[in-house]
Amino acid sequence: MKTKSNLYRKEKIYGLLYVTPPVLGFLLFTLFPVAYSFYGSFTDWDGLGQMDFIGLSNFKDLFTDELFLKASFNTIFMMIGIPIGIVLALLIALGLNRGIPGTTTFRVIYYVPVISSLAAISIMWSWAFNGDYGLVNQFLELFGIKGPNWLMNKHTVKPALIMMTVWKGLGYTMLLYLAALQSVPRSYYEAAELDGANGFAAFRHITWPMVKPVTFFIVVTNIIGGSQIFTEINIMTSTGGPEYSSASVVFYIWQKAFNNLQMGYASSMAVVLGIFIFMVTLIQFKMNEKSSLDI
Secondary structure, three states: OHHHHHHHHHHHHHHHHHHHHHHHHHHHHHHHHHHHHHHHOOEOOOOOOOOOEOOOHHHHHHOOOHHHHHHHHHHHHHHHHHHHHHHHHHHHHHHHOOOOOOHHHHHHHHHHHHHOOHHHHHHHHHHHOOOOOOHHHHHHHOOOOOOOOHHHOOOOHHHHHHHHHHHHHHHHHHHHHHHHHHOOOHHHHHHHHHOOOOHHHHHHHHHHHHHHHHHHHHHHHHHHHHHOOOHHHHHHOOOOOHHHOOOOHHHHHHHHHHHOOOHHHHHHHHHHHHHHHHHHHHHHHHHHHHHHHHO
């Protein structure tokens, strides 16, 4: 019994040693900053001086701030790229799943943007969207179309950013769908074929339900990621675009916090953004739960 007790204590110590670093990391780098930011949202803190409690003043100002409302609209608008990326990735995955020659090569090609530096990709697309020598306009000229100066035009800057983000995430989404498609038993399709089901019916009643968990995961993670878009905007449109037409909420938070030293105000925006992400994610989970029951 004594030997068993010593072994138990030894395993307990090793267990605590393994668990302590991630728990400390979570407390120091996640929970504490979140709690500090939440308290800061009720103050007029400038990031350096004293934090004076001002109640809900930051939140009152927030919802009458035209730039914040505009940045919120831009952030939501640019999420149009999420369904576009999902459809394109699913189509590519369906094609690659048919065992066409060079499938491995195509997987690598589509996945290269995923593992590439976001900063490098943003600079590359800035060149591609240049109105004078950009590759996008040179391509359009082949069809007799004169392209705009994409990133300097308030009507085209958001579509340009959407194109870039869709291209960037296509490989990751495609690989998830491809893995899901390859896990669907072939016997399902063989049974459907014997029942006389055509390709569309097989997709609707077999493929789509089977890849639904992957779609749910992609939608949730993309909405969370899309709500926090920053690097692309900061590099490709460093001022937030013409008439602030490409600024996102996180970009505006960064400007207020580090350019204007309004940490308290920026914290209030971060709190609102966090609540928005939580609510949207919760709704997604509820909708997914309901649709699963319907099936």
